[in-house]
Amino acid sequence: MLIQKLLRVEYLQSNQSSIKSWLSLNLVANLIKAVVVVFILLYLTARYQQYNAEQNATEQLLTSPKVNDIYFLDFRLISDNLRPNEKYRVAKIFDITGDIVTLRYGDLLFANKHSAEDSVRFGQLRYQDYFQPERINLTVQELQQWRAKEAIYLVKRPKLNKLFGNYVGPVNQSQPSMQFIQGRREYYTGRAHLANSLSETSIEDAFYYFEKSATLGYSLGQVSLAELYLTDEYGHDLESSLYWLERAALQSHKPAILKYGIICQQVENCNLGDFYQMLIENGVNLKVREMPVKLMPASVQ
Template identity: 40%
Template sequence: MPQAAIRQEEDDEFLSKATEQQQDISPQGAEEALVSVNAAPAEAIKKEPYYHYTVDTKDPDPWLIMHRTKIIIVIILLAVAVTGSILYKDFQLDEQTKAIVAAPQLNDLYYVDFRVIKNNLRPTEKFRMAKVSDITGNVVTINFSSYFYLQEHELNEAIRYAQLRFEKFFQEKRHNYTMVELQSLVASGAIVLARRPEGNMLDGNVVVPDSHFKSSSIFIPGKKENLAGLEYLKFAKMNEKATLALTKFQESAELGFAQGQVNLAQMYLNGTAVEKDLQKSLEWFKKASIQAYEPAILKYAIVCQQVDGCNIAEFYQELVQAGVNIEFTKQADIRATTKAFERALEEAKVKT
């Protein structure tokens, strides 16, 4: 038999059975079944409670009413804590600045607000960095950076990106300030921050040019003794070490080493391990100056202003007669000695 005929026969069989079942259901049974089906959802609806939600914007959350005071107190305490931490940090930086300026060391860095020092500046010329390049008695020599910065935090960026390691980052012109003048700059707000490197590093970056740490292997009489004196001088707070430093500088100076002579003069100038004597200090500065050692010439000019009867013009004349080129001192801020320098230079040119 074909498949289509088989399927038709099966359909007819199921259809006849469904018809027989439908005939067995009475009209009354059909109505009861319909009523039961329609009644089930109604009963389910009656069992579910009905809620009517309303939102009253004028009525705040009861939890907020109960804890409102506590929340306000917590917010106030947080604001006070944040403000206090900021003020305390500023206080620490101010104290750090005062301490560093009160006891300066070589390579100390100052953040300077130049608007306090000068008035005729461009809008973008606000902050500069300064570095302590020399200390002679109570006179501190600093060099300003060649660049101005618009905001204070940009000075930190200059350190972060190691701009200070370049030789020409700081100008060659020297500016001399007494300790009192530096402290007045701090009080006036010109020096807003002072920082002290560790070695040649600050914030993990080089702030002193690498060339400053290069040493020559050439033998020079007195150099070894001078280096030994510098090592002893690091522990100058101990009397024995300071005395050893003085001895080594004395040996170096007598051998004619210019740097040793300057260091010995510094010992007499500061009264370290020896009685303070400005005259002896000038003598050793002068001996180093005759060798055309520039730091000695600049230091002599500074100390000479503090000694009665010291004639800076005669000193310059002696240097010129000895063949020492003193043109570089024009870059130095020798202040009262500038006219004497020009006079000595003119007289020397006339004689030659």
């Protein structure tokens, strides 16, 4: 009897030990599950907050676009002529003339959004010919319409020409020229004033120096002055803007020629054909794609 009691006690003790061991393992397993669930919830919350922050930033960037802004497009909502895996595309702002934003599309289309972002991460935008030569001119209102139908699903603004750790355009290795050029110093002084957001007179000061630069015949100063004439501060003076763009265009300044074409379409009595003809007759090497006008060769004296 004594032996049986001892065996029974030993069995009960062993069973209790097994139960405690099982309970401990079960508790550890439940704790691990709880930790995993918490991490997943934290991750999803962080992603959701990041998504909301990116969308809010996109809305703000669309209201005040800048050159070099990168647009991520759902191209299925823009074009019907696509292959099954051609869905997403990158575009970049190359110019802003008044209320007109000029985009150029990237040369590649992607099957998913992640691949479109990777094209920036892997430095594809650094190639000279990555963006197609065709220029897409849109008003800010039209960009908002693209956003409303979700054709624009994300906008990013590079910092120091970089986004996602890589450049969004070719890296310019050229050194600034030390040659004296009339109007260049005034132009860069105007640029400095324009970039000074802490000054209440930054635009007026920039206008003063751009006007001096333009009067001295510096093409960049002439274009910058023309752009200021398009702002609210200077009453959207299209005629004055066209005048200074014409001055720069006569120096074969391509951005001025393109900007002139954009503004000319907004002025009732402006004739692009006459403008192009005048440039040719003044020896400007004009290269304009798909011009809806017929030009005559410059007369030989």
